[in-house]
Amino acid sequence: MRICILGATGLVGRETITLIARAWPGATLALFASRDQELTLDGKSYEVLGASRLEAQDAPRGDLAFVALDDEHSKRYVPRLLELGYRVIDKSNTYRTDPKVPLVAAGVNSSIIDDSVRLVANPNCTTIPLTLALSPLRREFGLSAVTVSTYQAVSGAGIAALDAFLADARDGYQALDRLGGPFKLSGYAGNVVPHNGGTDESGFSSEERKLIFESRKILAMPELGVSAQCCRVAVAVGHYENAWVTFERPVDLERAASLLSDPAQAPYVKYLPGAAGEGLSALHCVQDRDRALVGRIRPDARDRDRKTVCITVVGDNLRLGAATNAVRIATRWFKSADQDLQAP
Ligand SMILES: NC(=O)c1ccc[n+]([C@@H]2O[C@H](COP(=O)([O-])OP(=O)(O)OC[C@H]3O[C@@H](n4cnc5c(N)ncnc54)[C@H](OP(=O)(O)O)[C@@H]3O)[C@@H](O)[C@H]2O)c1
Structure with a gap:
């Protein structure tokens, strides 16, 4: 089974890598992000390719794709993944309102997914x-x-916002100012x-x-x-x-x-x-x-x-609200080795 993750270096993409190892331990992973790079996660290193490579004529076909990109890039890559034969779960807002695309919370309405479905939208994290x-x-x-x-x-806003928040929180709280003066007025920290x-x-x-x-x-x-x-x-x-x-x-x-x-x-x-x-x-x-x-x-x-x-x-x-739900959706097509990830 060949699984690809688009946005593999982001917060949701990283969680998806961990969950795939639980659900489908034998799967071959293909990881994509904005550019070619190496990702180190839990002491393991992974090769990540620029997603634009999927637009090449000889791009590899596969079974399952998790898309953890922003709306604009989902719109660009989801149709291509479907063309390449992948079943796709998209985590962005792009397809959620489309009446032709099922919007699924596993355990609530996952039974609407059968073999004929090729694209599923993953709902918002709340x-x-x-x-x-x-x-x-x-x-x-x-x-x-x-x-x-x-x-x-704050992690709901992605990895860049989370890292900025952690740095601002460290600096702001260090000042021990009871009124929170050192924090930026429009920032998330404090x-x-x-x-x-x-x-x-x-x-x-x-x-x-x-x-x-x-x-x-x-x-x-x-x-x-x-x-x-x-x-x-x-x-x-x-x-x-x-x-x-x-x-x-x-x-x-x-x-x-x-x-x-x-x-x-x-x-x-x-x-x-x-x-x-x-x-x-x-x-x-x-x-x-x-x-x-x-x-x-x-x-x-x-x-x-x-x-x-x-x-x-x-x-x-990041997990129940994004990566875990997406993996559970996919277990309607591909049985999970881990029962906790298997959707009813
Ligand atoms: N965070 C949450 O709690 C949450 C929950 C539910 C749904 N979602 C949705 O899930 C999606 C991903 O969220 P996230 O929080 O994981 O975002 P994130 O941490 O900001 O990660 C974004 C990912 O997109 C990649 N990317 C950026 N520009 C790209 C390009 N031009 N081509 C290909 N890849 C590109 C980044 O790769 P580089 O590392 O190369 O820049 C990174 O892997 C979003 O649609 C978000 O709304 C997020």
């Missing part, structure tokens, strides 16, 4: 953990509306900022619109009431989400907890009991990288019908 938590509850109580507020890690890229006339940013649109598409509920506010927090990895979820029927909290604790009902979810949210944090999710941590489920006192609950969901944006 949509995957949220839909994993909502899906089992929706089956039991019916879903009516979701209001979500996200606190997203800060919380709106995730405001692509804000349009609706007043919502592209990140917020993605979470709204993608939740509806994955859950196949085009009319679902969803609203989102997203911000970035000074955290390296791990997206944290607080949601108010309204169901069609009153929610029995014990039943909700039991559904979320059952891997057959709630795949890739780790349910944490207790309203205080012990074990539910960005750093905790990096200890359990391939699962959505879900907890703090409690009634919203404003709703006397007990149909609305507050819920917290946390997921590693």
Whole structure:
């Protein structure tokens, strides 16, 4: 089996290399990035080629491709990979809204992938953990509306932003200034900022619109009431989400907890009991990288019908929110040696 990764040197690409070794240990890897270079990862070195080589007439054909590039480069290379016979999973936003392309959160709607599918879009890193938590509850109580507020890690913006953040955080905190004076006003270090890229006339940013649109598409509920506010927090990895979820029927909290604790009902979810949210944090999710941590489920006192609950969901944006989900999608075509990566 020949697998290629485009964007292999980036944050998501690197995670994908590690996961492929777990899912398909015998696979031959072909790695691509902006230019020819060597990548050292976990003490191993890999040859990486410039992606433009795939445009050569004699570019090698293959079985499976993971594309971890920005939108512009996905648009350039995905059609070429399909032409070369690869089945493709694209991590960018490019194909998510295309009605012909399935948008898949493994464990929620992965059963829509069969042999006839050649291209799948991987959702946004906040949509995957949220839909994993909502899906089992929706089956039991019916879903009516979701209001979500996200606190997203800096690594969601890619390797250059993460490295700049780490350097700025080191320098800024070293000053021991209680008001955070040394930090840049618009920077991520020591800060919380709106995730405001692509804000349009609706007043919502592209990140917020993605979470709204993608939740509806994955859950196949085009009319679902969803609203989102997203911000970035000074955290390296791990997206944290607080949601108010309204169901069609009153929610029995014990039943909700039991559904979320059952891997057959709630795949890739780790349910944490207790309203205080012990074990539910960005750093905790990096200890359990391939699962959505879900907890703090409690009634919203404003709703006397007990149909609305507050819920917290946390997921590693590089793994569950990106590379792990993509690998799980591909296991619908190619069985995984590691059962934890096999999609239902
Ligand atoms: N980070 C996350 O949490 C996350 C989560 C979900 C989805 N995503 C999506 O996944 C994709 C990758 O994100 P990332 O965070 O891994 O980005 P990243 O760390 O910035 O990596 C970007 C990759 O793109 C490559 N690249 C840049 N210019 C290129 C060109 N002209 N031709 C070919 N390759 C080029 C880079 O190669 P060089 O090293 O050679 O520059 C690098 O491998 C994006 O679409 C992102 O939106 C990211």
